Amino acid sequence: xxxxxxxxxxxxxxxxAVGAGLKANGFNVHAVDRGEDALSSVPVFRPDVILLDxxxxxxxxxxxxxxxxxxSMTPVIVLSAHGDERDKVQALDLGADDYLTKPFGMxxxxxxxxxxxxxxxxxxxxxxxxxxxxxxSVDFSRRxxxxxxxxVHLTPTEYDLLRVLVTNAGKxxxxxMLLGQVWGPASxxxxxxxxxxxxxxxxxxEADPAQPARIVTEPGIGYRYRRVDL
Amino acid sequence: xxxxxxMLPFRHVLSLYDVSFIFLVIVVMIALLADRWTxxxxxxxxxxxxxxxFILPYHTFNIAVLRHALAxxxxxxxxxxxxxxxxxxxxRAVEALQRSAQMEAxxxxxxxxxxxxxxxxxxxxxxxxxxxxxxxxxxSVLMPxxxxxxxxxxxxxxxxxxxxxxxxxxxxxxxxxxxIGGLGQQRGRLHQRxxxxxxxxTTIYVPIGTSDHMLGVIRARVANGQRRVxxxxxxxxxxxxxxxxIAMERVRxxxxxxxxxxxxxxxxxxxxxxxxxxxxxxTPLATIKASVTSLLQTEFEWSxxxxxxxxxxxxxxSDRLNRIIENLLDLSRIEAGVLVPRMDWNDIEELIRDVxxxxxxxxxxxxxxxxxxxxxxxxxxxxxxxxxxxxxxxxNAAKYAPSGTAIDVIARRAGGMVEVSVADRGPGIAIGxxxxxxxxxxxxxVRPGYPGVGIGLSICRGLIQAHGGRIWVExxxxxxxxxxxxxxxxxxxxxxxxxxxxx
Numbered sequence: 207x208x209x210x211x212x213x214x215x216x217x218x219x220x221x222x223a224v225g226a227g228l229k230a231n232g233f234n235v236h237a238v239d240r241g242e243d244a245l246s247s248v249p250v251f252r253p254d255v256i257l258l259d260x261x262x263x264x265x266x267x268x269x270x271x272x273x274x275x276x277x278s279m280t281p282v283i284v285l286s287a288h289g290d291e292r293d294k295v296q297a298l299d300l301g302a303d304d305y306l307t308k309p310f311g312m313x314x315x316x317x318x319x320x321x322x323x324x325x326x327x328x329x330x331x332x333x334x335x336x337x338x339x340x341x342x343s344v345d346f347s348r349r350x351x352x353x354x355x356x357x358v359h360l361t362p363t364e365y366d367l368l369r370v371l372v373t374n375a376g377k378x379x380x381x382x383m384l385l386g387q388v389w390g391p392a393s394x395x396x397x398x399x400x401x402x403x404x405x406x407x408x409x410x411x412e413a414d415p416a417q418p419a420r421i422v423t424e425p426g427i428g429y430r431y432r433r434v435d436l
Numbered sequence: 437x438x439x440x441x442x443m444l445p446f447r448h449v450l451s452l453y454d455v456s457f458i459f460l461v462i463v464v465m466i467a468l469l470a471d472r473w474t475x476x477x478x479x480x481x482x483x484x485x486x487x488x489x490f491i492l493p494y495h496t497f498n499i500a501v502l503r504h505a506l507a508x509x510x511x512x513x514x515x516x517x518x519x520x521x522x523x524x525x526x527x528r529a530v531e532a533l534q535r536s537a538q539m540e541a542x543x544x545x546x547x548x549x550x551x552x553x554x555x556x557x558x559x560x561x562x563x564x565x566x567x568x569x570x571x572x573x574x575x576s577v578l579m580p581x582x583x584x585x586x587x588x589x590x591x592x593x594x595x596x597x598x599x600x601x602x603x604x605x606x607x608x609x610x611x612x613x614x615x616i617g618g619l620g621q622q623r624g625r626l627h628q629r630x631x632x633x634x635x636x637x638t639t640i641y642v643p644i645g646t647s648d649h650m651l652g653v654i655r656a657r658v659a660n661g662q663r664r665v666x667x668x669x670x671x672x673x674x675x676x677x678x679x680x681x682i683a684m685e686r687v688r689x690x691x692x693x694x695x696x697x698x699x700x701x702x703x704x705x706x707x708x709x710x711x712x713x714x715x716x717x718x719t720p721l722a723t724i725k726a727s728v729t730s731l732l733q734t735e736f737e738w739s740x741x742x743x744x745x746x747x748x749x750x751x752x753x754s755d756r757l758n759r760i761i762e763n764l765l766d767l768s769r770i771e772a773g774v775l776v777p778r779m780d781w782n783d784i785e786e787l788i789r790d791v792x793x794x795x796x797x798x799x800x801x802x803x804x805x806x807x808x809x810x811x812x813x814x815x816x817x818x819x820x821x822x823x824x825x826x827x828x829x830x831x832n833a834a835k836y837a838p839s840g841t842a843i844d845v846i847a848r849r850a851g852g853m854v855e856v857s858v859a860d861r862g863p864g865i866a867i868g869x870x871x872x873x874x875x876x877x878x879x880x881x882v883r884p885g886y887p888g889v890g891i892g893l894s895i896c897r898g899l900i901q902a903h904g905g906r907i908w909v910e911x912x913x914x915x916x917x918x919x920x921x922x923x924x925x926x927x928x929x930x931x932x933x934x935x936x937x938x939x
Contacts, residue, residue: 291778291820309758311751398781398814405783416789423786425819426778 209323212253213237214244214270215285216262224257227312228319241265245273253280255322257315258302260286260293268296275301279329281322281377285310291426295380298427303377305427321376321433328375337372340434342411342420344372351411358410363388367403368411371421371431380428404429455490456511460518467519468526475519483512531668538672541569545676549683558683559590562676566656567592570672573659577644577680578607579652586611586653603639607653610641614650616670617641640665642673645681654680702771705876712891716760720753727753752797759798759827766824767876767891770898777818777902784815784822784847784854784923791826792845798827799834799843802860807846812854815923821899822923825907828892829858829919836862837916853905853922861916870909896921 211228215221216239225235236251238244241262248256256274260267271282281303286293294305303325304318328334337344341354349365351358360368366388371379381397389399404423408415422432459482467475487497491504499505548561559577566575576591586607603619610617619639638658645651654677658665727746731738738746769775785808792804826845833843837860844859865873874897900907900921907921 309754401781401783401814416785423790425787425790425823426780 208232208234209254210234210236210251211319212244212247212251212256214241214256214262214267215239215259217259220259224312224315227315231316233319239263241267241270244270248274248278248280254326255319256280256282257319258282258284260284260297268293268300271297271300271302281326283318283322295382295427298378298380299382304430305378324433325374325376333373337375339372339375339420342434344368353411360407360410363403364407364410367400368407371429375431375433378424378428378430382428384428400429453507456486456507459486460511460515463515463519464522467522472520472523475523476516479512479515479519482515483508486511534668537569538668538675541565542672542675542679544569546679549679552683552687555684555687556590558680558687562654562680563590563592566654566673566676570656570669571658572656572669575654575656577652577654578611580611580650589652603655607641607655610643610653611650614643614645616643616674618665638664640669640673642670642677644677644684651681651684705771713764717757720756720760723753724750724757755797759831762824763828763891763895766821766895766899770895770902775898775902777821777899779816779818779903781814782817782819782822784812784817784856787819787823788826788845788847788856791823791830795827795830798831801839802834802837802841802843804830805842805844807844809848812847812849813925815854816926817903817923818899822903825896825899825921826856826858828896829921832892832919833858833860833862833917836860838862849925850922852925852927854925855920855922857918857920859912859916859918861912861914864911864915864917865909867911870911873909874907 211233213221213225213228213235215224215237218239221237221239225237228235236247236253238247239262241264244256244258258267258270262270265273267284271284274280274282282301283304283306284294284297284302285306285308286297287308294307297305303322306315306318333346335345335347337346343352345351346369351360351365351368367384370384370387381400385396385400388403389396404421405415408418408421412418412420419434420432422430424430463475463479463482466478470478484497487499487508488495491499491508499508545561545565548565549558552558552561563575563577566572574592577589578586579589581587586604606617606619609615618641640656642654642656643650643652644654654673656665656669656673727750731743731746766775788806788808792806795804830843830845837843841861845856846859847854847856849855874893876891876894896919897907900923904924905922907919909917909919912918
């Protein structure tokens, strides 16, 4: 049974091109051109992933996310024009999972869609007691982290940071979200703390901390845990 | 009186005329020192003394000899006349001195006003000069705010914190009618004088400007209990106000002219930019159009290989279009002066690695070689903008470097800065052009057919300068050019104290 993807995009050429590309890859695609139509078609079409353009006539992309997240956890990938990082950060803070900057390549889009689908599947089954990805394993119940079978010693903050990242694997987490969840709401502007701890974490769990493969920087926005084994 | 006593014993020796002259001298001296009534009464008193003590018969007011009587009355006339004249002369002399002092003050004021470049300079000069030279205690200037209300713009001397309602009312009236107004105190109460200030006024309000273009109001106050505002003050202040008005107009016109010049320059730039942009954007578009229409041909089948090549060409041209558009947006933001980098603490190594990874196709067939020292401190910069600088520099290097040669991207610490350099093995920069390469539209090393309008480097300069850094180019030993840019290290960069391990 093929996965269902809802495209919300007001530009017709874009809608057609992306729709065609996704269909060719075996997805079941439904496209709308307005935010209101998106919200009304989600309960009916029940998509597994939503591709949402931020600039829409009628209600804005951000409002769609805000509205949607009140009753649905369906992964949302926002499509935004190159430029202001703030729009993307806002979308992610409101609950979007990932973003793509126009112009983007189809291969990139497909990769993100697959990551989002995996995330959606996990939401359905509920949180697992152990997170495993390649040679990294995180046992949440015992708070033990191992890389290649060897236990890695993390400070409490480092562990919390890793936990938030892996439980949202594939999803882009903004600085604001990470700081809020690891350090508490009072620290939401101390990005240097975040950066330092991310670097520490990379030194402990990445094969090559200088070229991080797992904890990926989303410049100007935040970080994302990328699965090495998909 | 003393003089009389002194001369009494000699009356037999001195003649009447000698005594008269001596008395005259005294009267004149009194006139020099005191006011007219004192000197007049001294003259009369001298007359009486002369009569009583020095004219026969002595000790009476009778005069025996007619000649003596004549002399006496002549004396009185001369004394009165002289004393009044001397008094008037003195008065005029004082006035002349005052006027010359005012002229001097006005001259100084004009001098400072000519140099004044801003409105604030003008107001400062005025409020400083007026109390100094016109003997006021304080001076302030009121100018209309957005809503038309007169507000205190500048002041010196002892200033009250705010204007009373009376003061505000009279200031507004002066501003509206262009007439001089004054505020006085009578028996301790504030007392308005709508006409030119009577002698009771202690504060004078003088309008600045012409009847159809009022700019403000000068308000000057005399020190408590010192004196009253005089017509001379009024005149002097009016002159000051006129000078100030002229200076203010001049400043305003200069500002307008500068603005017009800026607009004209930016218009010229926009035209040049539009012309260049059309060409620059059309080039990759032409490539795309050609490739796509080729592929759409149904007359024959393309081989998989050829199809792949054409499609990759289209992909590359689209990326190039995207970069050009990004550059143009930056350029327009720089030109409009609205480029405000979003500074944040970032790792320059992370940026360099990230950009190098993304620039594989920009660099084309030039391998990118990266050298990064360990432990560079975090720097404050706008990640997106500095990425753009690096991409532009790499693209630039790729344009001129011969096929297959490497492009070196090196970072190092240099004093209070971190320096990043991008070096190629191309033809280098012509001697003397090292600065000009960063000008807009400069295309020094260009060979015909090479793409590029020449805005990439000027954008790099704009972006780096907005970060407080420097960007420059040097020719390289062995051929080629090295572009370097610096970003300042903030000594207060955050150093996070890390936790101890819990386990």
